[in-house]
Ligand SMILES: Cc1cc2nc3c(=O)[nH]c(=O)nc-3n(C[C@H](O)[C@H](O)[C@H](O)COP(=O)(O)OP(=O)(O)OC[C@H]3O[C@@H](n4cnc5c(N)ncnc54)[C@H](O)[C@@H]3O)c2cc1C
């Protein structure tokens with residue numbers, strides 16, 4: 001398709017008449033720690049998206065794009081402005097079970113995606129830890145999975161997309177070849193350049209609905225890194241859990257899970273396990289307790305002592321079940337463990353939670369993460385969850401991935417600890433910058449402008465600024481996060497930061 | 501986008517509603533006053549604005565039985581106030597009904613004003629508050645809704661149904677951080693009950709309003725005004741029907 005060829009869109013969508021009271025909603029980050037009021041619109045097609053851009057221009061408002069709202073902080077919020085929620089653009093447009101190529105609208109979730117393709121023996125190449133993210137959100141943040149070190153990020157599996165930028169003609173189809181700058185900028189561009197209105201993805205062939213999973217204990221961050229390095233060459237997925245409460249000699253102890261696809265013929269029940277029903281997560285815990293109420297059970301443990309108990313139990317469970325045992329687990333159970341308990345985040349109410357994930361080059365990872373753990377523990381604010389992953393570099397302009405490791409911390413937010421927590425995040429930021437690391441906007445709620453401008457490569461910021469000037473010169477697209485980090489003239493800010 | 505400390509009082513031209521509006525205004529709220537009699541509303545608004553030294557009260561004449569007008573008027577009011585955080589529904593009627601009188605028009609009026617009007621207004625408020633995940637909704641019911649008495653079948657029904665509706669709203673909206681309060685006053689000295697003469701344990705409208713405004717600040721659920729009615733009604737609710745019938749309570 002030619003670079004500037006427009007894709008026909010039906011002109012039937014009703015034009016939003018204006019900003020009405022009925023559009024006002026509170027929009028929150030997934031972690032419930034930040035939120036604000038916006039006028040929310042939910043178009044059903046690209047024409048509807050364009051209509052909202054027009055409305056915003058007429059009313060002098062900015063537009064923040066939003067998918068499933070799973071970004072932990074303020075990345076999909078636009079307080080006081082318009083939020084364009086794309087979850088109603090949720091059609092699967094085409095699916096080819098012979099090649100594994102699928103065309104979807106941006107509001108299609110990972111859940112919808114895997115349910116559409118698994119029966120034919122395919123699985124999404126890259127998934128997040130929750131299946132409720134949308135394709136548009138995944139592309140905009142260029143998400144990674146537990147296989148990042150092996151297959152790259154979400155963007156690496158996007159074949160092409162249709163894109164509607166506020167000021168760049170109509171909807172156009174973008175590929176790596178016809179517009180490499182926009183391709184690599186829009187993916188990872190956190191909704192700042194335009195709106196994905198269709199994505200074509202290459203999915204991954206699988207021969208069973210199950211993975212072969214194995215777990216290993218590790219006793220320090222260094223050991224965890226060694227374990228990853230040793231297994232990475234032949235593991236399809238690797239993920240580590242770190243007990244962030246344990247200090248002293250147990251600092252950084254954890255468990256590594258490794259998973260591999262089954263080869264053709266290896267699973268005698270392959271066809272059966274590929275059924276959607278075989279992937280279902282049970283509705284009740286231990287067959288008794290309704291999962292929907294599970295967060296209430298978690299609540300009493302949502303404090304330093306409770307997490308210490310749970311973490312110790314989790315770590316020492318290995319004594320009872322030797323970790324060397326290999327077991328089979330469905331793709332969903334392995335990939336979306338967090339969805340197993342619906343609304344588990346409610347255990348963090350009323351203050352919510354923030355996630356702090358930083359990405360550190362391989363050689364520096366051990367010392368950086370140990371230092372972060374010590375700082376957090378020393379401040380009396382130990383993370384309640386620590387998740388460890390391995391990454392590799394990718395060609396997307398604002399990507400978070402490095403040739404190294406990431407450690408994601410979940411922190412509980414309360415009215416009392418909030419200021420202290422934000423201050424702690426600043427200290428952790430310093431460690432990341434000192435070690436040449438990066439941050440991830442999907443997880444961010446605390447980053448300061450100077451840090452954001454310091455960690456992004458200057459060249460990438462200059463390129464991104466040029467794209468912003470081309471696609472959205474009037475800064476129609478903004479979010480709370482973009483304003484927090486780059487002010488309301490993102491292009492100018494990135495240009496001057498990129499000129500340093 | 502929406503200011504805090506903005507209240508809407510339906511039934512604000514007289515009695516409990518007027519007193520609640522005045523007290524809210526004294527606490528710094530901007531208030532929208534709704535009822536049919538515009539001149540009465542103006543008097544209340546003038547008192548509020550004079551005291552505050554600024555235009556804190558706005559007047560909107562409306563008959564709550566014109567249900568279709570509610571959505572647009574609600575939107576206009578929120579716009580005029582610049583926000584909305586509290587809604588109080590205090591409009592009500594209780595025409596005299598003789599013990600041997602069966603008068604559909606009166607019953608219908610009570611259901612329309614006390615119940616359907618409330619549903620029309622509170623649905624609007626509920627939808628807004630659900631979306632913004634904040635707000636307080638107050639419905640003024642009555643102790644008279646706790647039992648079906650011989651004297652006031654229509655009124656008792658309207659008040660009983662009000663309480664059920666408010667309980668449902670409360671259960672719907674609790675996850676959205678919205679509080680829904682059912683106020684159940686005993687006798688209050690207002691024009692509505694003047695024809696009944698002096699009633700037992702009667703309080704002034706201002707005293708009722710003081711307690712209601714306090715509840716707005718902190719309560720969930722049902723609040724009897726004054727509180728002792730909670731105990732009294734607990735006993736009355738538990739009197740078996742065959743005894744209750746003989747007590748001759750009207
Ligand atoms: C429990 C949990 C586990 C997670 N696990 C992982 C993980 O393993 N790996 C990982 O990388 N991330 C993970 N995340 C983060 C999540 O994958 C990202 O935040 C993702 O972007 C969320 O997608 P969404 O559809 O909810 O998008 P939103 O959060 O709604 O939006 C994300 C960004 O995309 C933009 N956007 C949305 N739709 C469009 C569109 N159509 N066009 C252009 N821009 C758009 C928004 O403006 C915003 O900047 C996790 C989040 C949660 C809550």
Ligand SMILES: NC(=O)c1ccc[n+]([C@@H]2O[C@H](COP(=O)([O-])OP(=O)(O)OC[C@H]3O[C@@H](n4cnc5c(N)ncnc54)[C@H](OP(=O)(O)O)[C@@H]3O)[C@@H](O)[C@H]2O)c1
Nearest residue numbers: 511513514515516535536537564591592642687688690692
């Ligand atoms: N007084 C008591 O002893 C007592 C006890 C328990 C409960 N209550 C309840 O408290 C509430 C307030 O009563 P009150 O004692 O304060 O009586 P009130 O002084 O007569 O006030 C009633 C209010 O309702 C308004 N109203 C009536 N019909 C209306 C309509 N069709 N459209 C719009 N507004 C209408 C009136 O305004 P307009 O006439 O200007 O329209 C007035 O503002 C009622 O629900 C009542 O049932 C009262």
